[in-house]
Amino acid sequence: MLQRIRDSLQGQRWLAYLVLGALAVVFAAWGAYGIVNLNFGGSNYAAEANGSKISVEDARNVWLRQQSMWQQRMGGAELPAPLRARLQDQVLESLIKRTLLTERSHDLGYRVSNQALLEAVQGEPAFQVDGKYDPQAAKAALAQAGVSLDAYTQQLRTDLQQLQLEGGIRASDFLTPAELTRLSDLEDQQREVRYLLLPADHFRSAAAIDDAAVQAYYKEHVSQYMRPESVHLQYAELRLEALAAQQEVSDADLRAEYEKAKARLEVPEKRHARHILITGKDDAAALALAQQVLTQAKSGKDFGELAKQYSQDPGSAQNGGDLGWAERSTFVKPFADALYGMSVGEIAGPVKTQYGYHIIRLEDVQRGKSKSFEEARPELEAQLRRARATDRFGEIQEQLQAKLAEPGADLNALAQQYNLQQGEVKEFLKGAGGVPFGAAPQLQELLFGDQPLGADKLGGPVLLGDDRLVIFKVREHRKPEPQPLAEVRDSIVAAITKERGTQAALGAAQRGREQLLKGGSLDSVAQELKLTADPAHFIGRNDPSVPAQVREAAFALAKPAGKPELQVLTMNDGGAALLVVSAARTAPTHDGEAQRSRAQQESERLGTASALAYVDEVRRTASVRKNPKAFD
Numbered sequence: 001m002l003q004r005i006r007d008s009l010q011g012q013r014w015l016a017y018l019v020l021g022a023l024a025v026v027f028a029a030w031g032a033y034g035i036v037n038l039n040f041g042g043s044n045y046a047a048e049a050n051g052s053k054i055s056v057e058d059a060r061n062v063w064l065r066q067q068s069m070w071q072q073r074m075g076g077a078e079l080p081a082p083l084r085a086r087l088q089d090q091v092l093e094s095l096i097k098r099t100l101l102t103e104r105s106h107d108l109g110y111r112v113s114n115q116a117l118l119e120a121v122q123g124e125p126a127f128q129v130d131g132k133y134d135p136q137a138a139k140a141a142l143a144q145a146g147v148s149l150d151a152y153t154q155q156l157r158t159d160l161q162q163l164q165l166e167g168g169i170r171a172s173d174f175l176t177p178a179e180l181t182r183l184s185d186l187e188d189q190q191r192e193v194r195y196l197l198l199p200a201d202h203f204r205s206a207a208a209i210d211d212a213a214v215q216a217y218y219k220e221h222v223s224q225y226m227r228p229e230s231v232h233l234q235y236a237e238l239r240l241e242a243l244a245a246q247q248e249v250s251d252a253d254l255r256a257e258y259e260k261a262k263a264r265l266e267v268p269e270k271r272h273a274r275h276i277l278i279t280g281k282d283d284a285a286a287l288a289l290a291q292q293v294l295t296q297a298k299s300g301k302d303f304g305e306l307a308k309q310y311s312q313d314p315g316s317a318q319n320g321g322d323l324g325w326a327e328r329s330t331f332v333k334p335f336a337d338a339l340y341g342m343s344v345g346e347i348a349g350p351v352k353t354q355y356g357y358h359i360i361r362l363e364d365v366q367r368g369k370s371k372s373f374e375e376a377r378p379e380l381e382a383q384l385r386r387a388r389a390t391d392r393f394g395e396i397q398e399q400l401q402a403k404l405a406e407p408g409a410d411l412n413a414l415a416q417q418y419n420l421q422q423g424e425v426k427e428f429l430k431g432a433g434g435v436p437f438g439a440a441p442q443l444q445e446l447l448f449g450d451q452p453l454g455a456d457k458l459g460g461p462v463l464l465g466d467d468r469l470v471i472f473k474v475r476e477h478r479k480p481e482p483q484p485l486a487e488v489r490d491s492i493v494a495a496i497t498k499e500r501g502t503q504a505a506l507g508a509a510q511r512g513r514e515q516l517l518k519g520g521s522l523d524s525v526a527q528e529l530k531l532t533a534d535p536a537h538f539i540g541r542n543d544p545s546v547p548a549q550v551r552e553a554a555f556a557l558a559k560p561a562g563k564p565e566l567q568v569l570t571m572n573d574g575g576a577a578l579l580v581v582s583a584a585r586t587a588p589t590h591d592g593e594a595q596r597s598r599a600q601q602e603s604e605r606l607g608t609a610s611a612l613a614y615v616d617e618v619r620r621t622a623s624v625r626k627n628p629k630a631f632d
Contacts, residue, residue, distance in 0.1 A: 046630035105165040112160040170607030185586045190538040192583040200501030200574035229430040232476040236415035240467035244389035269368040274321035277313040279356035290350035290357035400461045411473045498574045505576040509568045
């Protein structure tokens with residue numbers, strides 16, 4: 001059920017934080033572990049978890065949706081038996097874990113109040129218009145999903161209840177001050193380094209590279225000189241924008257929509273205010289000064305002059321504290337609450353916000369009003385066209401899926417029937433894709449997966465985002481093949497030259513390291529090689545002034561203890577480096593804000609791991625029976 005809602009609504013972001021997830025998350029790699037008894041006989045339920053039954057109907061409904069999605073990804077082909085069995089078991093595991101978590105959260109006393117449930121429903125983006133809950137939008141969205149409000153709220157209550165349990169586990173993890181200090185000392189550690197870069201070009205040999213060397217290199221590295229697998233595609237696409245432009249909207253339709261939407265077509269109230277902002281490191285002193293300024297303002301002194309004299313808001317002080325006309329949403333909550341509770345001419349304060357203390361004067365008010373029909377017409381027309389196009393888009397998608405499964409389906413005929421825009425991609429590459437689709441992972445799976453769509457076969461429809469779908473025909477499938485040697489000879493010569501230069505640089509770096517071990521200096525090694533060594537300095541783990549490969553190697557070495565640590569590196573872009581790490585130190589102080597952020601991130605990481613472990617343990621210790629014929 002919930003999957004149908006989510007397919008249609010594209011909302012419920014907060015539910016993504018549930019460890020178990022909703023019924024949609026059936027592809028998570030839950031293992032089939034625990035106490036499992038397959039003795040079901042003629043049972044009419046798919047599984048039983050600690051006595052709670054999962055009906056065959058529920059399991060099959062979820063499976064049918066997932067099966068359809070997988071078949072679409074595979075171009076309409078039947079799922080191989082092993083894959084089918086594995087996916088069906090994942091469906092059951094998802095439902096089992098969900099059932100167990102529902103039972104556990106109920107037994108532990110977690111409950112969801114009607115008020116919390118109402119807030120969650122009203123917070124669903126698919127039920128909102130212009131950021132506000134709209135009962136008509138909610139009713140339409142649920143109707144489109146084919147779900148009743150009672151069923152939706154019942155499922156939502158269960159999800160919220162599980163979220164309370166999961167949130168409690170996540171919140172239970174924390175770092176002790178000692179652990180946080182140790183973590184900070186490690187992450188903020190600095191190391192004193194010197195390094196000498198030995199570029200491959202500096203060691204380039206003047207010796208010519210003959211054909212035999214080129215051919216040998218080509219043969220040894222032929223996999224690097226392959227033309228990627230590709231297909232030649234003919235396609236037809238449907239865009240929601242184009243479909244919206246085709247929708248007919250009458251004046252009567254618009255007027256009816258206007259009547260339904262009047263409540264949300266209100267122009268919000270605006271207020272014209274001035275303020276004086278008082279800040280300071282000493283909160284008590286700032287408050288005392290704000291109260292003095294408030295007394296002066298209320299005694300009749302010119303508010304604008306007081307703002308110029310005292311306000312520490314650089315944006316408005318020189319304008320007498322003038323903030324102009326603004327909606328309530330423009331201001332932070334404490335300021336907005338005070339301002340929108342005042343009368344014209346009233347002076348209030350001090351009002352504390354994160355910016356400091358405010359003295360506020362309300363200059364004037366523009367009351368909110370509803371937009372006229374003519375004012376709202378362009379917005380309503382666009383919304384109505386898009387809403388109708390969205391419905392039609394879904395209908396066409398379903399119809400195309402059915403027609404593509406019919407024998408003799410023809411791309412051109414379907415394009416004409418549904419007014420699809422046709423095109424051609426002469427070279428759609430594995431991995432890289434091609435214009436106008438980009439990489440298009442959805443297409444990649446169909447075209448280059450384990451069971452790729454064959455030549456002259458129709459595939460799709462494939463969604464490329466929420467507002468675009470394509471059907472396509474493979475005209476030709478080209479397997480990977482080596483590029484001709486003549487085409488890649490120059491790049492091979494460059495690669496050999498770079499490789500030889502790198503080997504020479506690596507040898508020079510190794511000899512330099514031997515000199516350092518015997519008591520020589522890095523400056524003398526650099527001078528001998530006619531290069532310049534970087535001066536010694538301390539770096540952090542994320543210092544951008546040092547090549548990443550050198551920086552990572554510096555912190556991978558053991559902490560120096562009495563003598564420098566040395567390492568020779570082969571650089572990823574060619575050449576070599578000689579690295580000297582002479583000392584390590586801990587940052588003398590840690591930034592307070594960074595510490596709080598670090599503690600929060602680490603606690604969240606530990607909390608998530610604990611929540612996952614909790615779910616695993618619930619499943620491991622549960623008494624579970626699965627019906628082997630649940631999906632027959």
